[in-house]
Amino acid sequence: MISVSVILPTFREKDSIPPMLRSLDALHLPGLVEIIVADDHSPDGTGAAALETAKTMRTPVRVEQNPGVRGLAPSVVHGFSKAQGEILVCMDADGQHRPEDLPGLLAEFDRDPALSMAVGSRHVPGGGFTEKWNPFRVLCSGGAASAARLVLGVTLKDPMSGFFAIRREAFDRVKSCLSPEGFKIMLELAFLLSLTGRDRVAEHPITFAMRKHGESKLSGRVAVQYLAMLMRFVRTKKSIRGRLASARP
Numbered sequence: 001m002i003s004v005s006v007i008l009p010t011f012r013e014k015d016s017i018p019p020m021l022r023s024l025d026a027l028h029l030p031g032l033v034e035i036i037v038a039d040d041h042s043p044d045g046t047g048a049a050a051l052e053t054a055k056t057m058r059t060p061v062r063v064e065q066n067p068g069v070r071g072l073a074p075s076v077v078h079g080f081s082k083a084q085g086e087i088l089v090c091m092d093a094d095g096q097h098r099p100e101d102l103p104g105l106l107a108e109f110d111r112d113p114a115l116s117m118a119v120g121s122r123h124v125p126g127g128g129f130t131e132k133w134n135p136f137r138v139l140c141s142g143g144a145a146s147a148a149r150l151v152l153g154v155t156l157k158d159p160m161s162g163f164f165a166i167r168r169e170a171f172d173r174v175k176s177c178l179s180p181e182g183f184k185i186m187l188e189l190a191f192l193l194s195l196t197g198r199d200r201v202a203e204h205p206i207t208f209a210m211r212k213h214g215e216s217k218l219s220g221r222v223a224v225q226y227l228a229m230l231m232r233f234v235r236t237k238k239s240i241r242g243r244l245a246s247a248r249p
Contacts, residue, residue: 031106
């Protein structure tokens with residue numbers, strides 16, 4: 001049985017974290033060893049809400065505050081570094097990534113023992129949405145995914161989903177090449193794994209749910225950050241491939 005750690009990056013998720021934790025606990029996943037709330041110093045008491053909820057749960061819950069550069073990706077990386085599981089899962093805590101899709105995502109590793117990463121995809125057969133997106137949101141998401149495929153050569157149909165699981169061994173091999181100011185952690189990991197020449201990444205259908213609490217963090221600043229990240233990858237692709245090749249055992 002493969003041990004699993006679920007990392008939930010949070011910022012101002014006081015209302016959404018209790019139901020998310022309870023839903024994960026209710027899955028009774030045999031390999032789930034812990035849930036880590038990787039908080040980015042939320043001012044609303046997210047961490048305290050998580051610990052209070054954990055008192056009634058079977059699954060151990062820990063809160064890890066991001067000690068470094070602020071942001072979602074650094075928080076996830078810190079959570080991964082503190083995790084105990086062989087499989088590291090990242091899910092949003094706002095309810096848009098449904099806990100009921102997690103068992104199927106993890107089953108990809110049983111189907112393919114050599115798989116390095118499994119991505120929850122809204123754009124493969126069986127995937128989709130519980131709500132109809134407005135045209136602007138569809139345009140932003142589709143444009144960002146197309147840019148990732150065109151600029152980086154990533155073949156994922158849904159490089160923007162943010163719901164993924166990765167083997168600890170694969171994460172440990174590429175983590176030194178992660179940007180300290182990373183932005184889209186799932187896309188960055190998939191990109192790095194695509195450069196090793198040895199790692200396989202699969203997509204598993206998920207249903208993207210409606211946000212239950214909080215507000216979207218999409219903004220013009222976010223779009224600029226994303227484009228800057230793509231350009232950085234283009235500039236450093238050759239050197240990163242060399243570093244990964246030299247580190248190969």
